Amino acid sequence: MTAFLSPLKGAMFYLVRRIAHLVGSPALLASAKDNLSDVLSSGMALGVLGSRFVRTFSAPLAAFCVAAWIFWSAAQVLWESVRQLIGGAPPEEVSEAIVEAVCSVPGVLDVHQVIVEYVGPQVRADIHIDLDGRLSLEEVHRISDQVRERVERLPEVDRAFVHAEPVDWRLYRERESIVQSAGQPCAVRQKGK
Numbered sequence: 001m002t003a004f005l006s007p008l009k010g011a012m013f014y015l016v017r018r019i020a021h022l023v024g025s026p027a028l029l030a031s032a033k034d035n036l037s038d039v040l041s042s043g044m045a046l047g048v049l050g051s052r053f054v055r056t057f058s059a060p061l062a063a064f065c066v067a068a069w070i071f072w073s074a075a076q077v078l079w080e081s082v083r084q085l086i087g088g089a090p091p092e093e094v095s096e097a098i099v100e101a102v103c104s105v106p107g108v109l110d111v112h113q114v115i116v117e118y119v120g121p122q123v124r125a126d127i128h129i130d131l132d133g134r135l136s137l138e139e140v141h142r143i144s145d146q147v148r149e150r151v152e153r154l155p156e157v158d159r160a161f162v163h164a165e166p167v168d169w170r171l172y173r174e175r176e177s178i179v180q181s182a183g184q185p186c187a188v189r190q191k192g193k
């Protein structure tokens with residue numbers, strides 16, 4: 001019976017894990033790992049059966065592997081939740097997606113000081129954009145709003161805060177801390193496409 005259920009549980013693991021990544025939920029991810037633990041437990045049951053015929057140490061070995069796996073997945077789930085609670089930095093892809101979204105707005109010449117932090121399961125982004133200093137306040141406001149909207153459209157983002165600066169303002173100061181992937185001006189990124 002357990003051997004029969006294993007493939008089903010395995011399929012459930014992949015399905016639930018996919019959903020968990022889509023909605024960014026550590027609780028669902030934990031549930032997916034739970035299914036995988038079941039698969040491994042079933043594997044251990046087979047190991048126990050096998051041990052009667054094959055070798056005496058296959059059962060303890062299988063038990064050890066399952067225990068190690070359960071501890072490992074528990075630690076991962078715990079770490080992911082703690083990271084989100086304490087406002088840790090998200091994976092590089094999230095920052096990269098934010099920079100891409102910012103650069104996709106016409107009029108944005110560059111982006112810097114992109115600070116992305118977890119606030120619950122989603123992130124909050126603080127973004128500085130570089131605009132032509134001769135733009136009117138109305139245009140600056142329109143571009144800033146568009147940047148905020150595009151960034152907030154990303155599923156990982158809860159809220160975005162946009163700070164506009166004239167592009168040459170930055171040349172007179174030390175370059176502020178920049179997310180590594182945001183090192184290229186938007187023009188360079190757009191040309192690359």
Ligand SMILES: [Zn+2]
Nearest residue numbers: 113128165176
């Ligand atoms: Zn700045």
